[in-house]
Amino acid sequence: MKKKIRIDSVLISIAILILISVPQVYGASEAYKGNIYKVGDLKPVDSKLKVKVKDLAPDFTLPSLSGEKVSLSQYRGKKNVVLTFVPAAWTPVCSDQWPGYNIMKDIFEENETVLLGITVDNIPTLFAWTNQMGKLWFPVLSDFWPHGAVAKKYGVLRSDGVSERALFVINKKGTIRYIDVHDINKRPPLEDLVGALEKLKK
Amino acid sequence: MKKIYLTLPVIMVLLLTLVSTVLTANKAPEKGETLPVFNLPIPKNPAEKAYLGLSGDGFFKIPQIKAKVVIVEIYSMYCPYCQKDAPGINELYQRIQKNPDLKDKIKLIGIGAGNTPFEVEAYRKTYQVPFPLFPDKDYTIHKACGEVRTPYFIVVKNNEDGTHQIVHAQLGDYPGAEPFLELVLKASGLK
Numbered sequence: 283m284k285k286k287i288r289i290d291s292v293l294i295s296i297a298i299l300i301l302i303s304v305p306q307v308y309g310a311s312e313a314y315k316g317n318i319y320k321v322g323d324l325k326p327v328d329s330k331l332k333v334k335v336k337d338l339a340p341d342f343t344l345p346s347l348s349g350e351k352v353s354l355s356q357y358r359g360k361k362n363v364v365l366t367f368v369p370a371a372w373t374p375v376c377s378d379q380w381p382g383y384n385i386m387k388d389i390f391e392e393n394e395t396v397l398l399g400i401t402v403d404n405i406p407t408l409f410a411w412t413n414q415m416g417k418l419w420f421p422v423l424s425d426f427w428p429h430g431a432v433a434k435k436y437g438v439l440r441s442d443g444v445s446e447r448a449l450f451v452i453n454k455k456g457t458i459r460y461i462d463v464h465d466i467n468k469r470p471p472l473e474d475l476v477g478a479l480e481k482l483k484k
Numbered sequence: 485m486k487k488i489y490l491t492l493p494v495i496m497v498l499l500l501t502l503v504s505t506v507l508t509a510n511k512a513p514e515k516g517e518t519l520p521v522f523n524l525p526i527p528k529n530p531a532e533k534a535y536l537g538l539s540g541d542g543f544f545k546i547p548q549i550k551a552k553v554v555i556v557e558i559y560s561m562y563c564p565y566c567q568k569d570a571p572g573i574n575e576l577y578q579r580i581q582k583n584p585d586l587k588d589k590i591k592l593i594g595i596g597a598g599n600t601p602f603e604v605e606a607y608r609k610t611y612q613v614p615f616p617l618f619p620d621k622d623y624t625i626h627k628a629c630g631e632v633r634t635p636y637f638i639v640v641k642n643n644e645d646g647t648h649q650i651v652h653a654q655l656g657d658y659p660g661a662e663p664f665l666e667l668v669l670k671a672s673g674l675k
Contacts, residue, residue: 308598310560310563310597310626310631310632310633310634311560311562311563311564311565311566311633311634312563312565312633312634312635312655312656312657313563313564313565378560378562378563378598379562381562381563381564381567382561382562382603384564384567385561385567385606385607385610386606386610389606414564415564416564416567416568469562469598471600471602471603472561472600472602472603472606473600473602473603476602
């Protein structure tokens with residue numbers, strides 16, 4: 283009798299697991315072959331923003347994939363800036379996000395905007411990972427050391443050391459105009475970002 | 485009493501497996517099978533509607549497309565290989581349209597896995613895609629197709645009696661317009 287109950291509960295737990303397991307549908311591009319690490323479903327947001335819309339965006343300087351250092355302030359008075367933080371290289375949703383921006387160069391240019399991709403990974407990892415995406419037209423910055431310092435400054439560093447999936451739109455004056463700390467498990471729809479860029483003109 | 489304890493979990497597991505298979509197919513559509521059941525919206529654009537031989541509003545299923553063969557590409561605007569193959573798929577469309585023997589027999593559509601209507605439009609504009617593309621914002625179709633990696637090509641043959649079957653399916657590895665068309669013609673028996 284006791285044994286039966288145990289079997290019963292095991293089967294029920296299996297069934298529940300089947301039901302709640304969220305299928306991984308991101309990072310499905312054949313370009314990555316089997317190299318995308320499945321992270322499972324994560325807590326949607328795991329940090330507290332330290333900036334808000336209308337704030338002056340905190341300046342930073344980070345090394346980029348091309349070897350140059352990039353500072354936010356170098357665009358002041360010249361270009362709008364979109365910061366796209368993605369949690370980590372070789373993970374499902376992130377691997378899906380930048381390749382989309384990569385074919386949208388026109389939209390960024392039309393809106394006099396530069397895009398800066400940022401992760402907490404080191405440069406060699408970013409190099410290998412972004413190579414799978416084809417040639418990216420925008421700088422990719424490494425917020426690796428001190429670990430996640432820029433992410434922390436903006437309040438998008440999660441408790442496990444990766445960053446949120448977050449978008450910041452900063453105008454030419456250096457003011458934050460749009461923030462989307464997105465559910466880490468989902469890709470932000472392109473139209474939301476494009477809408478925010480078009481609002482900058484007004 | 486004993487019997488109940490045995491049958492209850494068995495029934496539950498069976499039921500739940502059934503539910504989860506309806507939600508998510510376990511495997512990709514393959515040669516010899518029929519397509520998973522899903523609906524696409526009838527395009528509003530009259531040229532696309534005419535291309536697919538559809539009329540009215542509402543929804544349709546792929547075998548209702550007026551053609552002997554339908555080539556379906558499951559892609560995403562976020563997928564680097566889909567982007568790379570896009571010009572070659574456009575060429576496939578052009579080759580079919582330029583051939584009077586084929587243009588009414590073979591039709592081509594794309595389904596944007598996880599792509600919003602805006603994202604599908606952005607992709608269409610970037611690559612000047614000349615054939616109908618359908619958004620699959622919530623991955624509903626992608627799930628019905630076993631969450632295939634992208635790009636995934638499915639060649640469907642519509643039979644005279646209203647039935648259909650998949651005569652070819654492949655993940656990536658797009659060989660270019662000419663060899664792929666050759667493959668489609670052979671697999672479907674059009675040649």
